[in-house]
Amino acid sequence: MALIRTLALAALGFTGPTGVGTTGVTRADRALSWTAVTAPTTASENSGYLVDGAGVTITLPSGCTVGDQIDIVGKRAGFTVASNGNSINSAPGIFSHWVDRTSAGSRHWRSIASDSTGGHLAAVGGGSDVWTSTNGGATWTDQTAAGSRNWYSIASDSTGSHLAAVVFNGDIFTSANGGATWTDRAAAGRRQWVNIASDSTGSRLAAVVSYGDIFTSTNGGATWTDQSAGGSRSWGSIASDSTGSHLAGLIGGPGDIWTSTNGGATWIDRTAAGTRQWISIASDSTGSHLAAVVSYGDIFTSTNGGATWTDRTAAGGRDWRSIASDSTGIHLAAVVLNNGDIWTSTNGGATWTDEVAAGGRMWNSIASDSTGSHLAAAASNDDIWTYVGKPGSVIGAPGATLQLVCSGANAFYVLGTTGSVSAE
Numbered sequence: 001m002a003l004i005r006t007l008a009l010a011a012l013g014f015t016g017p018t019g020v021g022t023t024g025v026t027r028a029d030r031a032l033s034w035t036a037v038t039a040p041t042t043a044s045e046n047s048g049y050l051v052d053g054a055g056v057t058i059t060l061p062s063g064c065t066v067g068d069q070i071d072i073v074g075k076r077a078g079f080t081v082a083s084n085g086n087s088i089n090s091a092p093g094i095f096s097h098w099v100d101r102t103s104a105g106s107r108h109w110r111s112i113a114s115d116s117t118g119g120h121l122a123a124v125g126g127g128s129d130v131w132t133s134t135n136g137g138a139t140w141t142d143q144t145a146a147g148s149r150n151w152y153s154i155a156s157d158s159t160g161s162h163l164a165a166v167v168f169n170g171d172i173f174t175s176a177n178g179g180a181t182w183t184d185r186a187a188a189g190r191r192q193w194v195n196i197a198s199d200s201t202g203s204r205l206a207a208v209v210s211y212g213d214i215f216t217s218t219n220g221g222a223t224w225t226d227q228s229a230g231g232s233r234s235w236g237s238i239a240s241d242s243t244g245s246h247l248a249g250l251i252g253g254p255g256d257i258w259t260s261t262n263g264g265a266t267w268i269d270r271t272a273a274g275t276r277q278w279i280s281i282a283s284d285s286t287g288s289h290l291a292a293v294v295s296y297g298d299i300f301t302s303t304n305g306g307a308t309w310t311d312r313t314a315a316g317g318r319d320w321r322s323i324a325s326d327s328t329g330i331h332l333a334a335v336v337l338n339n340g341d342i343w344t345s346t347n348g349g350a351t352w353t354d355e356v357a358a359g360g361r362m363w364n365s366i367a368s369d370s371t372g373s374h375l376a377a378a379a380s381n382d383d384i385w386t387y388v389g390k391p392g393s394v395i396g397a398p399g400a401t402l403q404l405v406c407s408g409a410n411a412f413y414v415l416g417t418t419g420s421v422s423a424e
Contacts, residue, residue, distance in 0.1 A: 032071055042084070043070050045406070051079040051396075060084045064406035072402045074419070081394040081402060087411045088394060088404075088423075097423050098358040101137040101384045109378035113156040113163070114367035116200070116327070118374020120160020121367070122179060123384060124151030130165060132179040136424070137376060137386040143179035155198040155205070158242070158370070162202020164221060166193030172207060174221040185221040197240040197247070200285075204244025206264060208235035214249060216264040227264035239283035239290070242327070246287025248306060250278035257281065257292060259306040270306040282325040282332070285370070289329020291349060293320035299334060301349040312349040324368040324375070331372020335363030342366065342377055342387075358385050388423040396421045 032046055038053030043060055045068035051058075057080045058072060064086075072079055081088075104123065112123040121133040130146040133139060146165070154165040163175040169192055172185040188207070196207040205217040214230040217223060236252035247260045249267075254277045257270045273292070281292040290302040296319050299312040321337040332345040340363060342355040361379040368375050375387035396402055400419030407413040 032069060036075070043081075045070065047071075049073070049079075050075045051077050053077055056080070057082050060086050060088075060404075060412060062086070063410055064412065066406050066408060068406040070404045070412070072396065072404075074396045074398050074400045076398060078395070078397045078400070079402075081396070081404075083392045085410065088392075089407070089411065089413050097387050097389060098355065099137070099386050099388075099422055099424070101133075101140070101386055104131055104133070104137070104140040104384045106381065106383055108380050109364055109382070109384060110151060110380070111153040111165075111365045112367045112376050112378040112384065113154045114369050114374065114376055115156050115160035116158040116370040118369035118376070118386075118388075120156065120178065121376050121384075121386075122154050122156055122160070122163050122165075123365075123376075123378050124154045124165055125378075126150050126152075130154065130163075130179055130182075132160075132163075134160070134178070136374065136388070137384060138424075140384075141179070143175075143182075145180065146173060146175070146182045152193060153195045155196045157198055157202035158200040162198070162220065164196050164198055164202070164205050164207075166196045166207055168192055168194060168210075172196065172205075172221060172224075174202075174205075176202070176220070183221070185217075185224070187222070188215055188217070188224040194235065195237045197238045199240055199244035200242040204240070204263065206238050206240055206244070206247050206249075208238045208249055210234060210236070214238065214247075214264055216244075216247075218244070218263070225264070227260075227267075229265065230258060230260070230267045236278060237280045237292075239281045241283050241287035242285040246283065246305065248281050248283055248287070248290050248292075250281045250292055252278050252295070254278070257290075257306060259287075259290075261287070261305070268306070270302075270309070272307065273300055273302070273309045279320060280322045280334075282323045284325050284329035285327040289325065289348065291323050291325055291329070291332050291334075293323045293334055295319060295321070295337075299323065299332075299349060299352075301329075301332075303329070303348070310349070312345075312352070314350065315343055315345075315352040321363055322365045324366045326368050326372035327370040331368065333366050333368055333372070333375050333377075335366045335377055336360075337362060337364070342375075342385075344372075344375075346372070355387070358387070393424045394421060395424055 032048040034048040048071040130143040192210040234253040238249040279295040323334040366377040373389040397420035403416040
């Protein structure tokens with residue numbers, strides 16, 4: 001049947017895709033009914049589409065039967081395949097999950113933050129402005145109202161509306177409208193701020209000072225409390241759960257990891273993690289699952305709020321710079337600084353995947369949505385890159401091909417591609 005289908009395509013002047021197999025998914029490779037399309041259309045099962053018009057979107061059927069096939073060929077034009085409430089999955093490396101977001105510009109990016117969906121992003125750099133995106137990084141807005149400053153870190157609530165950013169040797173600034181306007185939170189003081197974290201609402205904030213204290217706010221930054229119980233230390237990073245009650249901070253230089261279960265009022269030195277050159281820490285939504293990275297060392301994880309730790313040697317000893325977690329602590333992502341890669345884990349850090357498609361760069365920061373499906377990473381004197389693990393759409397360039405098979409109720413699996421195909 002595949003031969004008949006290929007011959008039919010050849011008669012139209014184009015050689016189409018052939019069947020591809022993959023572990024756990026069966027494709028019958030039936031003879032498909034092929035249609036040339038020049039306008040948006042909704043696909044039918046066991047059909048093939050020759051895209052012959054610019055700007056064509058093919059929407060997947062709302063339901064499917066396991067084994068049903070859909071093939072798409074960009075004959076003389078590119079195409080977009082849109083989800084119709086379906087999930088679109090693929091094996092690692094089947095197409096490019098990473099996209100270079102050049103519209104944000106190449107800058108000395110230091111920190112990036114994400115809302116719970118990955119749709120709203122915010123990034124800052126040294127001697128630059130605050131930049132935001134409301135479409136997952138496709139386009140960016142220079143939020144000039146915040147001013148050009150020595151920004152060091154930015155945090156977001158779960159919606160991307162409430163942002164908080166810190167300036168090294170400067171102040172803390174907050175926004176309640178996605179970055180359009182900003183308030184200088186002078187009450188926190190002018191300090192060597194290096195990192196800030198937010199709860200899911202943007203009301204409870206926590207920020208750390210290099211060679212100073214931890215400060216917290218319960219009213220979106222209007223007033224601040226010096227949590228002196230944590231001690232004046234060389235704090236480098238802080239993470240918060242979704243409520244702002246469970247905090248985790250670390251000391252670089254070297255030092256320990258410290259945790260609080262009461263919003264910073266009291267702190268516990270988590271000596272089980274060891275005294276190391278800690279550089280970044282991340283938390284799940286409950287504060288139970290923590291992940292931290294060591295500069296020129298390993299990744300460590302905890303599943304009990306920091307009481308005990310596991311050295312995740314499978315990731316290797318590297319010049320780790322930043323780590324991010326989904327809401328469960330199961331999906332993790334970490335970046336390496338000196339011409340290094342991005343690494344991801346889907347099992348809480350037990351095993352890791354080198355995301356070579358994003359390239360070796362001077363990665364400074366990485367952020368995750370609540371599921372780990374959408375990531376955003378920022379590099380120094382480079383670009384911002386985004387990752388979509390389960391895309392809402394798949395985009396093919398002219399000449400590209402895409403093969404889909406129904407793998408379950410309302411789910412499609414990408415079995416194969418040729419040419420330039422990416423996820424959005």
